[in-house]
Amino acid sequence: MSASIDIHHLTKRFGALTVLDDISLAIEDGEFVVFLGPSGCGKSTLLRMIAGLEAVNEGEIALGGRRIDTLPPGERGVAMVFQSYALYPHMTVRQNMAFGLENVGTPRDEIARRTDAAAKVLEIDHLLERKPQMLSGGQRQRVAIGRAIVKEPRAFLFDEPLSNLDAALRGRTRLELAQLHQRLGTTMIFVTHDQVEAMTLADRIVVMHDRRIEQIGTPMEIYQRPATKFVAGFVGAPAMSMLPLSGVTRGPLGARLEVAGVGHIDSAVTLPEGFATQGASIGIRAEDTRPDAGADTGADRGTGAGPDMNTGSNTGSGPNTGPGSLPLTVDVIERLGDRTLLHGHLPDGTVLVAQDTGRSQVAPGQVVPVGVDPHAVHVFDAAGRAHHAGEVR
Amino acid sequence: MSGTAPTHGHSRTLFWAAAALSVLMFLPMAWVLVLSVTENEALSRGTEAAFSGPYTLKNYTDIAGNSGVFRWFANSLVVAVGQTIGVLILASLAGYAFGRLEWPGRRLVFVIVLFGLAVPEQAVIIPRHQIFSTLNLHNTYIALILPGLSLPFGVFLMTQFFRAIPPEIDEAAALDNASRWRIFWKVLLPLTLPAQATLGIFTFLFAWNDYWWPLISATDKDMYTLTVGIASSQVNFAQTEGLGFLAAQAVFAALPVLIVYIIFQKHVVTAVSGGAVK
Ligand SMILES: Nc1ncnc2c1ncn2[C@@H]1O[C@H](COP(=O)(O)OP(=O)(O)OP(=O)(O)O)[C@@H](O)[C@H]1O
Numbered sequence A: 001m002s003a004s005i006d007i008h009h010l011t012k013r014f015g016a017l018t019v020l021d022d023i024s025l026a027i028e029d030g031e032f033v034v035f036l037g038p039s040g041c042g043k044s045t046l047l048r049m050i051a052g053l054e055a056v057n058e059g060e061i062a063l064g065g066r067r068i069d070t071l072p073p074g075e076r077g078v079a080m081v082f083q084s085y086a087l088y089p090h091m092t093v094r095q096n097m098a099f100g101l102e103n104v105g106t107p108r109d110e111i112a113r114r115t116d117a118a119a120k121v122l123e124i125d126h127l128l129e130r131k132p133q134m135l136s137g138g139q140r141q142r143v144a145i146g147r148a149i150v151k152e153p154r155a156f157l158f159d160e161p162l163s164n165l166d167a168a169l170r171g172r173t174r175l176e177l178a179q180l181h182q183r184l185g186t187t188m189i190f191v192t193h194d195q196v197e198a199m200t201l202a203d204r205i206v207v208m209h210d211r212r213i214e215q216i217g218t219p220m221e222i223y224q225r226p227a228t229k230f231v232a233g234f235v236g237a238p239a240m241s242m243l244p245l246s247g248v249t250r251g252p253l254g255a256r257l258e259v260a261g262v263g264h265i266d267s268a269v270t271l272p273e274g275f276a277t278q279g280a281s282i283g284i285r286a287e288d289t290r291p292d293a294g295a296d297t298g299a300d301r302g303t304g305a306g307p308d309m310n311t312g313s314n315t316g317s318g319p320n321t322g323p324g325s326l327p328l329t330v331d332v333i334e335r336l337g338d339r340t341l342l343h344g345h346l347p348d349g350t351v352l353v354a355q356d357t358g359r360s361q362v363a364p365g366q367v368v369p370v371g372v373d374p375h376a377v378h379v380f381d382a383a384g385r386a387h388h389a390g391e392v393r
Numbered sequence B: 001m002s003g004t005a006p007t008h009g010h011s012r013t014l015f016w017a018a019a020a021l022s023v024l025m026f027l028p029m030a031w032v033l034v035l036s037v038t039e040n041e042a043l044s045r046g047t048e049a050a051f052s053g054p055y056t057l058k059n060y061t062d063i064a065g066n067s068g069v070f071r072w073f074a075n076s077l078v079v080a081v082g083q084t085i086g087v088l089i090l091a092s093l094a095g096y097a098f099g100r101l102e103w104p105g106r107r108l109v110f111v112i113v114l115f116g117l118a119v120p121e122q123a124v125i126i127p128r129h130q131i132f133s134t135l136n137l138h139n140t141y142i143a144l145i146l147p148g149l150s151l152p153f154g155v156f157l158m159t160q161f162f163r164a165i166p167p168e169i170d171e172a173a174a175l176d177n178a179s180r181w182r183i184f185w186k187v188l189l190p191l192t193l194p195a196q197a198t199l200g201i202f203t204f205l206f207a208w209n210d211y212w213w214p215l216i217s218a219t220d221k222d223m224y225t226l227t228v229g230i231a232s233s234q235v236n237f238a239q240t241e242g243l244g245f246l247a248a249q250a251v252f253a254a255l256p257v258l259i260v261y262i263i264f265q266k267h268v269v270t271a272v273s274g275g276a277v278k
């Protein structure tokens, strides 16, 4: 029943305002795709176009190989869960779930069977005779999902369905959604501006920004090899630090990146011949830094920061703590328990966040030499296009 | 507020003020009620007879015998019910069109409808009379019902109500494969029930109490509404003769309004307080 979704050169305008510009995207059958992006970037609009709630100005949408962009919403075979849930207030939970099936003339016993089954899975079977006003936010949310499930759609569309839930419930529901996807195996598109939701749920993330798709990739691709400066800054917390690039020379592993008035960073990035440094920047994630506070921080960090750090330690200590270090004046210390974030600035005033161990001894005001994993350095040219080191690790 | 014992000084004052007002409002009604069971003979010598009697139910039995009161009552019922149903249908459809659908000229037409709020009946009564005269419709139910159907207030109220329903509800229904008619009928209309009740009650009360237009349009005694009929039987302008009978007719005329009010009391309160009471 599930189906692939193909979007070809889609453009959407509201009057003179273009909100989506030449979007193309192929979603595979059974895939869980997340649209991620800042507020107003057009995520909901794109989803609503797939659902048939917004007209298409240019381009095509196909579901399972069949063009659907001219069909009315009800005939597209998709189900949508709204941020506000949009339950019918005057109908009971059972009626809410049955309405879509009644409209297509599904036999009564079949409706009852599907409704009961969905209610059981979502653990709302004791609420079937209640009206939405008598339900908690989390229960309403489940009913909204149940209403989608009973239709056995070819694709599910979710528009920020978790944003009205409290943090604990959001985490739990996120997990349940992942399980639901595993069980049903139906194509799902999920819109959010919460990167944790995106990272945990998605097979692939579509990062959107300013009317366009910035990058499509698996969560780890997006995180480790952001295609643009925007993606790099948008995904990951704390946000990637950006240093102005003033010059490039040859280093031991790849490009040696100069930061005027600060020093240089040895990277494993290979930059094209004649790379223009004007307007270019260096991106460094906190977890790829090695602040040398004098204490034995090295051993801890290797295990704490995950597998992506392996290469850093494999390549030896040379660029990490040697003369390539950045002198960071620590301004604020943010203790997260398992790690400590050092927010500070470099001699030229550039802001940098470094990551130390949970038991960091660094104090505000202290100047700490910070090394950087050469394989985790990102370089962005003036247009924002990224250059990474080697292969995805 | 109702029923709960006042506890604070402030609400106590409010309670007594409300109680005093209620008594004040009730007095004339009680007066008419007493008059209606007092003998006409005694009343013609002076209305103080209401305090001394003799009392009788003859005035009420006279209604049954005399006059066209039952006929007028039936006329009023047809007109009021007809107008109420008509207004509800028209206002709901118009409200849906103005509050929900996109169509060219919508704003302009809506403004024109709202202008209707500013036009007093007095300003249009003569042309209206002439239209019905030309169409030869006077002394018909159609003439009595039709003018009341153009109720800009009703359209305005329903438009506001439809606008207040989140558009996601329609969208969810559209995704649920509901036709536009089904969305209107099964999803949106039930959500406007409070507004329907409010509008229905007011339309009914207004139609029931309307006097001027029926007075102009219904010249045939058989087509009188209750208001016109009762007024017409009030031949004695000094109101010294048949006062008890007149009062009995008034009580009889007020009955349906009272019944409607008792049934829909909650909605009337909501309507009057502007929806603040939920
Ligand atoms: N009906 C509309 N008429 C005009 N402009 C609209 C309409 N709907 C959306 N827009 C505009 O289109 C752009 C994209 O809106 P959209 O709702 O898709 O953003 P979004 O990515 O979902 O944002 P959010 O995360 O805040 O929900 C915004 O600039 C918005 O103002």
Ligand SMILES: [Mg+2]
Pocket (backbone or CB within 6 Å): A043, A044, A045, A159
């Ligand atoms: Mg949105």
